[in-house]
Amino acid sequence: MKQFSAKQEIIKVGTFLWEKGMVSSNEGNLSVRLEDSKVIITPSGVSKGFLTPDQLIILNSDWSPVYPKAPKLTSEFKLHKTIYENTEYTAVCHAHPPYSTSFAASRKGIPSCLLPEMVLSVGAIPLVPYAAPSTEGVGKNILPFLKDGYEVFLLQNHGVLTLGKTLTDAYFKMEMVEHYSKIVHLNLLRGDVKLLTKTEIEELNTIRNNLWKKPGNVICDVCGYCKFLEGGEK
């Protein structure tokens, strides 16, 4: 992707995140990796609902700013750097949508196995162990999950991270996980949750692999939510 369209996409996605209440104030951060390996990333201390093209920082492949007088980049840049150094993804979206973040701030994370659409299109949603925002630890803790091919992550006691081939693709995953979290929340409130069975999930994983050949399948033994609901250990 070229610089101009990447900046336009960051501004558009930032507006969606803010208008839909998935970030408040200056929260969240976005980035896109360009064809020439440069990265465009959001600045620190600016609402994602009010971004302007001149506030977006262009970084060389060694993460030095192309323009020395560029604004200060997001404090979460180390997380974005880890993603680009260890995957082929070209867009990163991080936000704090309330329902998903409340699951991220629980011991259990969120079950991936309530609705077939999520198993098919998003796959497993791992809960990445806590590290203080802005530290190397956030990137370090996500590394093992990147190797397993997941694309949507709950960051424990923090928020949500999604990856994509485009920022719009990453944004849609954010929207889907938040929509899904609301549904799971409603089921839990009602005290009546019927998770898909192991056999039903395996069938969906087969469809997912045949359609998209994507890693990051939902695997019962890894999710373990059913054991939680039965009152057992994860």
Ligand SMILES: [Zn+2]
């Ligand atoms: Zn955050």
